[in-house]
Amino acid sequence: MVRREIGNNIRSIVIVAVIAGLLYPVISSIMPGWEVMLTYGIILAIAALGFNLLFNYTGLLSFGHAAFVGLGAYAVGLSVKYIGLRILEVQVLIGVLLSALLALIVGFIAVRYRGIFFAILMLVTAQILWGFYVKFYHITGGTDGIRIPRPTLFFIYDTTGLGYHAFNMVYHYYALLWFTVLAIIMWYIVNSPFGYTLRVIKDAETRAVALGVNVNRYRLLALVISAIYAGIAGALYAPINRLVTPDLAYWTLSGKIVFMSILGGTMYFLGPIIGALTYVYLETIAQRITIHWYLILGITIIAIMFFMPRGLLGLTELEGFKKMARLFSALRLQFKF
Numbered sequence: 001m002v003r004r005e006i007g008n009n010i011r012s013i014v015i016v017a018v019i020a021g022l023l024y025p026v027i028s029s030i031m032p033g034w035e036v037m038l039t040y041g042i043i044l045a046i047a048a049l050g051f052n053l054l055f056n057y058t059g060l061l062s063f064g065h066a067a068f069v070g071l072g073a074y075a076v077g078l079s080v081k082y083i084g085l086r087i088l089e090v091q092v093l094i095g096v097l098l099s100a101l102l103a104l105i106v107g108f109i110a111v112r113y114r115g116i117f118f119a120i121l122m123l124v125t126a127q128i129l130w131g132f133y134v135k136f137y138h139i140t141g142g143t144d145g146i147r148i149p150r151p152t153l154f155f156i157y158d159t160t161g162l163g164y165h166a167f168n169m170v171y172h173y174y175a176l177l178w179f180t181v182l183a184i185i186m187w188y189i190v191n192s193p194f195g196y197t198l199r200v201i202k203d204a205e206t207r208a209v210a211l212g213v214n215v216n217r218y219r220l221l222a223l224v225i226s227a228i229y230a231g232i233a234g235a236l237y238a239p240i241n242r243l244v245t246p247d248l249a250y251w252t253l254s255g256k257i258v259f260m261s262i263l264g265g266t267m268y269f270l271g272p273i274i275g276a277l278t279y280v281y282l283e284t285i286a287q288r289i290t291i292h293w294y295l296i297l298g299i300t301i302i303a304i305m306f307f308m309p310r311g312l313l314g315l316t317e318l319e320g321f322k323k324m325a326r327l328f329s330a331l332r333l334q335f336k337f
Helices: 010-030 035-058 066-083 088-110 115-135 164-190 193-203 205-210 215-241 251-264 271-289 293-307 312-317 319-335
Strands: none
Touching: 010 035, 010 164, 010 271, 035 066, 035 164, 035 193, 035 215, 035 251, 035 271, 066 088, 066 115, 066 215, 066 251, 088 115, 088 215, 115 251, 164 193, 164 215, 193 205, 193 215, 205 215, 251 271, 251 293, 251 312, 271 293, 271 312
16 A cells, blocks of 8 residues: 655655755854755765665665766766867766666566565676776776866856856756756656556565566566666765766765655655765765764664664654644735745
8 A cells, every 4th residue: 555655745855955045044143064064965865866766766785876866977087088068968868878778777677576585686887897997097097087177067158157156056056956856857757657556566576466567567667766866966076076086986876865755754755865864964974074984874774764764754654743844834824835
Protein backbone atom coordinates (compact mmCIF):
# COMPACT_ATOMS: atom_id res chain seq x y z
CA MET A 1 0.00 0.00 0.00
CA VAL A 2 1.32 3.43 -0.91
CA ARG A 3 1.26 5.76 2.05
CA ARG A 4 0.70 9.50 1.78
CA GLU A 5 4.04 11.27 1.95
CA ILE A 6 4.54 14.44 3.95
CA GLY A 7 5.63 17.31 1.74
CA ASN A 8 4.91 15.34 -1.41
CA ASN A 9 3.71 18.31 -3.45
CA ILE A 10 5.21 20.91 -5.75
CA ARG A 11 4.48 23.73 -3.31
CA SER A 12 6.80 22.12 -0.75
CA ILE A 13 9.59 22.01 -3.34
CA VAL A 14 9.11 25.69 -4.14
CA ILE A 15 9.09 26.56 -0.43
CA VAL A 16 12.39 24.75 0.10
CA ALA A 17 13.90 26.52 -2.92
CA VAL A 18 12.71 29.94 -1.70
CA ILE A 19 14.09 29.30 1.78
CA ALA A 20 17.44 28.22 0.30
CA GLY A 21 17.47 31.40 -1.76
CA LEU A 22 16.64 33.66 1.18
CA LEU A 23 19.08 31.98 3.55
CA TYR A 24 22.12 32.56 1.33
CA PRO A 25 22.55 36.32 1.98
CA VAL A 26 21.58 35.85 5.64
CA ILE A 27 24.24 33.20 6.24
CA SER A 28 26.72 35.22 4.19
CA SER A 29 26.30 38.25 6.43
CA ILE A 30 26.21 36.37 9.74
CA MET A 31 28.77 33.62 9.07
CA PRO A 32 30.83 34.50 5.96
CA GLY A 33 32.03 31.41 4.13
CA TRP A 34 29.30 29.12 5.40
CA GLU A 35 26.89 30.20 2.68
CA VAL A 36 28.88 28.22 0.09
CA MET A 37 27.99 25.01 1.93
CA LEU A 38 24.36 25.75 1.13
CA THR A 39 25.24 25.61 -2.57
CA TYR A 40 27.03 22.30 -2.08
CA GLY A 41 23.98 20.97 -0.24
CA ILE A 42 21.62 22.00 -3.03
CA ILE A 43 23.81 20.32 -5.65
CA LEU A 44 24.22 17.10 -3.67
CA ALA A 45 20.46 17.08 -3.04
CA ILE A 46 20.03 16.55 -6.80
CA ALA A 47 22.17 13.40 -6.61
CA ALA A 48 20.30 12.25 -3.50
CA LEU A 49 16.95 12.68 -5.26
CA GLY A 50 18.20 10.44 -8.05
CA PHE A 51 19.49 7.86 -5.57
CA ASN A 52 16.17 7.80 -3.72
CA LEU A 53 14.30 7.01 -6.94
CA LEU A 54 16.24 3.75 -6.93
CA PHE A 55 16.24 3.07 -3.21
CA ASN A 56 12.82 4.11 -1.94
CA TYR A 57 10.67 3.76 -5.05
CA THR A 58 12.39 0.86 -6.86
CA GLY A 59 13.91 -1.04 -3.96
CA LEU A 60 17.47 -1.05 -5.31
CA LEU A 61 20.36 -0.02 -3.06
CA SER A 62 23.31 1.47 -4.94
CA PHE A 63 26.74 1.80 -3.36
CA GLY A 64 28.19 3.23 -6.57
CA HIS A 65 26.36 6.44 -7.36
CA ALA A 66 29.67 8.28 -7.17
CA ALA A 67 30.41 6.73 -10.57
CA PHE A 68 27.82 8.99 -12.18
CA VAL A 69 28.71 12.04 -10.07
CA GLY A 70 32.35 11.62 -11.07
CA LEU A 71 31.45 11.12 -14.71
CA GLY A 72 29.46 14.35 -14.73
CA ALA A 73 32.32 16.23 -13.06
CA TYR A 74 34.96 14.83 -15.43
CA ALA A 75 32.74 15.70 -18.38
CA VAL A 76 33.26 19.31 -17.32
CA GLY A 77 36.95 18.90 -16.52
CA LEU A 78 37.98 17.00 -19.66
CA SER A 79 35.92 19.22 -21.98
CA VAL A 80 37.68 22.26 -20.53
CA LYS A 81 41.13 20.66 -20.70
CA TYR A 82 40.98 19.27 -24.23
CA ILE A 83 38.53 21.37 -26.22
CA GLY A 84 38.34 24.55 -24.15
CA LEU A 85 34.58 24.24 -23.68
CA ARG A 86 33.26 26.52 -20.95
CA ILE A 87 29.51 26.68 -21.62
CA LEU A 88 28.19 24.85 -18.58
CA GLU A 89 24.86 23.83 -20.12
CA VAL A 90 26.69 21.97 -22.90
CA GLN A 91 29.01 20.38 -20.35
CA VAL A 92 26.00 19.26 -18.31
CA LEU A 93 24.50 17.73 -21.45
CA ILE A 94 27.73 15.79 -22.07
CA GLY A 95 27.67 14.58 -18.47
CA VAL A 96 24.04 13.50 -18.86
CA LEU A 97 24.77 11.52 -22.01
CA LEU A 98 27.81 9.79 -20.51
CA SER A 99 25.98 8.97 -17.27
CA ALA A 100 22.96 7.61 -19.12
CA LEU A 101 25.21 5.52 -21.39
CA LEU A 102 27.11 4.06 -18.44
CA ALA A 103 23.83 3.30 -16.64
CA LEU A 104 22.52 1.50 -19.73
CA ILE A 105 25.66 -0.60 -20.09
CA VAL A 106 26.04 -1.50 -16.42
CA GLY A 107 22.31 -1.64 -15.76
CA PHE A 108 21.70 -4.17 -18.52
CA ILE A 109 23.43 -6.68 -16.24
CA ALA A 110 22.95 -5.11 -12.80
CA VAL A 111 19.12 -4.88 -12.81
CA ARG A 112 18.93 -8.66 -13.13
CA TYR A 113 20.24 -8.88 -9.56
CA ARG A 114 18.70 -7.82 -6.27
CA GLY A 115 19.84 -6.69 -2.83
CA ILE A 116 23.53 -6.75 -2.01
CA PHE A 117 24.46 -8.14 -5.44
CA PHE A 118 23.14 -5.01 -7.19
CA ALA A 119 24.79 -2.78 -4.59
CA ILE A 120 28.19 -4.43 -5.03
CA LEU A 121 28.00 -4.32 -8.84
CA MET A 122 27.41 -0.58 -8.68
CA LEU A 123 30.23 -0.19 -6.15
CA VAL A 124 32.61 -2.06 -8.43
CA THR A 125 31.64 0.19 -11.35
CA ALA A 126 32.46 3.30 -9.36
CA GLN A 127 35.78 1.88 -8.18
CA ILE A 128 36.80 0.93 -11.72
CA LEU A 129 36.21 4.51 -12.85
CA TRP A 130 38.03 5.84 -9.80
CA GLY A 131 41.00 3.63 -10.70
CA PHE A 132 40.94 4.99 -14.25
CA TYR A 133 40.95 8.60 -13.02
CA VAL A 134 43.89 7.87 -10.70
CA LYS A 135 46.05 5.73 -12.99
CA PHE A 136 45.66 7.57 -16.31
CA TYR A 137 47.45 10.63 -15.04
CA HIS A 138 48.25 12.12 -18.44
CA ILE A 139 44.55 12.17 -19.33
CA THR A 140 42.82 12.98 -16.06
CA GLY A 141 45.58 14.65 -14.05
CA GLY A 142 45.53 11.79 -11.55
CA THR A 143 45.17 12.78 -7.91
CA ASP A 144 46.14 16.37 -8.82
CA GLY A 145 42.89 16.62 -10.74
CA ILE A 146 41.79 19.17 -13.32
CA ARG A 147 41.38 22.84 -12.48
CA ILE A 148 38.03 24.29 -13.55
CA PRO A 149 37.88 27.91 -14.73
CA ARG A 150 34.84 30.10 -14.29
CA PRO A 151 32.10 28.82 -16.62
CA THR A 152 29.80 30.59 -19.05
CA LEU A 153 26.21 30.36 -17.81
CA PHE A 154 23.05 30.41 -19.93
CA PHE A 155 25.28 30.21 -23.05
CA ILE A 156 26.15 33.93 -22.94
CA TYR A 157 26.93 35.02 -19.36
CA ASP A 158 30.69 34.87 -18.83
CA THR A 159 31.46 34.75 -15.10
CA THR A 160 35.23 35.21 -15.48
CA GLY A 161 35.16 38.84 -14.41
CA LEU A 162 33.21 38.23 -11.22
CA GLY A 163 34.86 38.40 -7.82
CA TYR A 164 34.97 35.42 -5.49
CA HIS A 165 31.85 36.27 -3.48
CA ALA A 166 29.94 37.59 -6.48
CA PHE A 167 30.55 34.38 -8.41
CA ASN A 168 29.53 32.20 -5.48
CA MET A 169 26.29 34.13 -5.11
CA VAL A 170 25.45 33.98 -8.83
CA TYR A 171 26.30 30.30 -8.96
CA HIS A 172 24.18 29.53 -5.91
CA TYR A 173 21.04 30.84 -7.57
CA TYR A 174 22.03 29.18 -10.83
CA ALA A 175 22.34 25.81 -9.05
CA LEU A 176 19.12 26.54 -7.17
CA LEU A 177 17.31 26.97 -10.49
CA TRP A 178 18.59 23.58 -11.65
CA PHE A 179 17.56 22.03 -8.34
CA THR A 180 14.02 23.44 -8.46
CA VAL A 181 13.38 22.30 -12.03
CA LEU A 182 14.85 18.83 -11.44
CA ALA A 183 12.99 18.36 -8.15
CA ILE A 184 9.68 19.24 -9.81
CA ILE A 185 10.45 16.84 -12.68
CA MET A 186 11.26 14.11 -10.14
CA TRP A 187 7.98 14.82 -8.36
CA TYR A 188 6.10 14.23 -11.59
CA ILE A 189 8.11 11.05 -12.21
CA VAL A 190 7.41 9.45 -8.83
CA ASN A 191 3.74 10.46 -8.95
CA SER A 192 3.21 9.25 -12.51
CA PRO A 193 2.01 5.78 -13.57
CA PHE A 194 5.69 4.95 -14.08
CA GLY A 195 6.48 5.90 -10.49
CA TYR A 196 3.60 3.87 -9.10
CA THR A 197 4.66 0.91 -11.20
CA LEU A 198 8.11 1.12 -9.59
CA ARG A 199 6.48 1.00 -6.15
CA VAL A 200 4.46 -2.05 -7.16
CA ILE A 201 7.63 -3.74 -8.37
CA LYS A 202 9.32 -2.95 -5.08
CA ASP A 203 6.43 -4.14 -2.88
CA ALA A 204 5.15 -7.08 -4.94
CA GLU A 205 7.48 -8.06 -7.75
CA THR A 206 5.81 -11.43 -8.33
CA ARG A 207 2.42 -9.82 -8.82
CA ALA A 208 3.92 -7.22 -11.15
CA VAL A 209 5.40 -9.98 -13.30
CA ALA A 210 2.04 -11.80 -13.29
CA LEU A 211 0.40 -8.61 -14.57
CA GLY A 212 2.82 -8.54 -17.50
CA VAL A 213 5.15 -5.80 -16.26
CA ASN A 214 8.68 -6.01 -17.65
CA VAL A 215 10.40 -5.59 -14.28
CA ASN A 216 13.96 -5.38 -15.57
CA ARG A 217 13.03 -2.74 -18.15
CA TYR A 218 11.42 -0.54 -15.50
CA ARG A 219 14.39 -0.97 -13.19
CA LEU A 220 16.80 -0.12 -15.99
CA LEU A 221 14.88 3.05 -16.82
CA ALA A 222 14.86 4.02 -13.14
CA LEU A 223 18.64 3.49 -12.99
CA VAL A 224 19.15 5.66 -16.08
CA ILE A 225 17.05 8.49 -14.64
CA SER A 226 18.87 8.18 -11.32
CA ALA A 227 22.24 8.27 -13.12
CA ILE A 228 21.23 11.37 -15.07
CA TYR A 229 20.44 13.21 -11.82
CA ALA A 230 23.79 12.18 -10.33
CA GLY A 231 25.59 13.20 -13.53
CA ILE A 232 23.99 16.64 -13.47
CA ALA A 233 24.97 17.02 -9.82
CA GLY A 234 28.57 16.14 -10.69
CA ALA A 235 28.68 18.64 -13.55
CA LEU A 236 27.28 21.40 -11.31
CA TYR A 237 29.67 20.45 -8.51
CA ALA A 238 32.81 21.01 -10.60
CA PRO A 239 32.68 24.83 -11.08
CA ILE A 240 31.88 25.62 -7.44
CA ASN A 241 34.61 23.20 -6.28
CA ARG A 242 37.02 24.61 -8.91
CA LEU A 243 38.77 21.26 -9.09
CA VAL A 244 37.81 17.80 -10.34
CA THR A 245 39.62 14.93 -8.62
CA PRO A 246 39.13 11.14 -8.42
CA ASP A 247 37.56 11.60 -4.97
CA LEU A 248 34.31 12.44 -6.75
CA ALA A 249 34.12 8.83 -7.95
CA TYR A 250 35.34 7.20 -4.72
CA TRP A 251 33.11 4.92 -2.65
CA THR A 252 33.01 7.39 0.24
CA LEU A 253 30.95 9.83 -1.84
CA SER A 254 28.51 7.02 -2.63
CA GLY A 255 28.24 6.42 1.10
CA LYS A 256 27.56 10.10 1.71
CA ILE A 257 24.69 10.07 -0.78
CA VAL A 258 23.21 7.03 0.98
CA PHE A 259 23.60 8.73 4.37
CA MET A 260 21.99 11.93 3.11
CA SER A 261 18.88 10.10 1.97
CA ILE A 262 18.57 8.07 5.16
CA LEU A 263 19.28 11.11 7.33
CA GLY A 264 16.42 13.10 5.84
CA GLY A 265 14.07 10.12 5.54
CA THR A 266 13.95 7.99 2.40
CA MET A 267 10.21 7.44 2.68
CA TYR A 268 9.55 11.16 2.15
CA PHE A 269 10.00 12.96 -1.14
CA LEU A 270 11.75 15.89 0.57
CA GLY A 271 13.83 13.55 2.73
CA PRO A 272 16.95 13.38 0.51
CA ILE A 273 16.85 17.16 0.07
CA ILE A 274 16.69 17.91 3.78
CA GLY A 275 19.23 15.17 4.43
CA ALA A 276 21.74 16.59 1.92
CA LEU A 277 21.51 20.11 3.32
CA THR A 278 21.82 18.85 6.90
CA TYR A 279 24.69 16.47 6.15
CA VAL A 280 26.82 19.13 4.46
CA TYR A 281 26.64 21.38 7.51
CA LEU A 282 27.10 18.51 9.98
CA GLU A 283 30.24 17.47 8.12
CA THR A 284 31.58 21.03 8.07
CA ILE A 285 30.96 21.53 11.79
CA ALA A 286 32.59 18.18 12.61
CA GLN A 287 35.67 19.12 10.56
CA ARG A 288 36.03 22.36 12.50
CA ILE A 289 35.82 20.58 15.86
CA THR A 290 38.49 17.89 15.42
CA ILE A 291 40.74 16.12 12.95
CA HIS A 292 38.87 12.96 13.91
CA TRP A 293 35.73 14.42 12.38
CA TYR A 294 34.67 11.11 10.82
CA LEU A 295 34.19 9.71 14.32
CA ILE A 296 32.13 12.70 15.48
CA LEU A 297 30.04 12.73 12.30
CA GLY A 298 29.47 8.98 12.43
CA ILE A 299 28.31 9.05 16.05
CA THR A 300 26.00 11.98 15.30
CA ILE A 301 24.41 10.27 12.31
CA ILE A 302 24.00 6.98 14.20
CA ALA A 303 22.35 8.84 17.08
CA ILE A 304 19.96 10.63 14.73
CA MET A 305 18.99 7.38 13.01
CA PHE A 306 18.62 5.57 16.36
CA PHE A 307 16.31 8.16 17.89
CA MET A 308 14.66 9.12 14.58
CA PRO A 309 14.51 5.90 12.52
CA ARG A 310 12.36 7.61 9.89
CA GLY A 311 14.88 10.39 9.46
CA LEU A 312 14.58 14.07 10.22
CA LEU A 313 11.27 14.40 8.42
CA GLY A 314 9.91 11.66 10.66
CA LEU A 315 9.60 14.39 13.28
CA THR A 316 6.72 15.81 11.26
CA GLU A 317 4.64 12.79 12.23
CA LEU A 318 4.89 13.52 15.94
CA GLU A 319 1.64 14.63 17.50
CA GLY A 320 3.08 17.96 18.63
CA PHE A 321 4.14 18.85 15.10
CA LYS A 322 0.75 17.81 13.73
CA LYS A 323 -0.99 20.12 16.20
CA MET A 324 1.24 23.03 15.14
CA ALA A 325 0.53 22.27 11.48
CA ARG A 326 -3.24 22.24 12.10
CA LEU A 327 -2.96 25.52 14.02
CA PHE A 328 -1.00 27.13 11.18
CA SER A 329 -3.55 25.90 8.63
CA ALA A 330 -6.40 27.33 10.71
CA LEU A 331 -4.61 30.71 11.00
CA ARG A 332 -3.89 30.72 7.27
CA LEU A 333 -7.54 30.13 6.46
CA GLN A 334 -8.66 32.69 9.01
CA PHE A 335 -6.41 35.48 7.78
CA LYS A 336 -6.22 34.24 4.17
CA PHE A 337 -2.43 34.28 3.75
